[in-house]
Amino acid sequence: MRQAFYQIVERIPHAKVVTYGQVAALAGFSGRARQVGFALAGMPEELDLPWHRVINAQGKVSPRKHTRFHEFQHVLLEQEGIVFVDGRIDLQKYRWDPAPEEID
């Protein structure tokens, strides 16, 4: 299950983002957005996934409770050229919209 999510996340192209719900759906687990977040929380760093390109449906980075990784995430996204407007990303513009064959 986590595998499926990782597989999707690792394909997110540079300067693009996807929502948790989208990752879940693409992985074949529609409706399990929370599990995506959970999977990423315990992600082995050696996989080196672009986890920062996964955001919530409101086009914002989801705030963590006990860490400041969301701030780091914000910076990483800007470094990729993604523009934040009022703390938000223009999903219409940056959302990754993969063709079925791009998913394996």
Place this chain on the structure above:
DNA sequence: AACTTGACTTCCG
């Protein structure tokens, strides 16, 4: 085994 948590989403007021 019951209960709580949480990197979520959507609908309703």
Place this chain on the structure above:
DNA sequence: CCGGAAGCCAAGT
């Protein structure tokens, strides 16, 4: 636009 509630379900207590 913001808060609450319901739906979701793996993990941790």
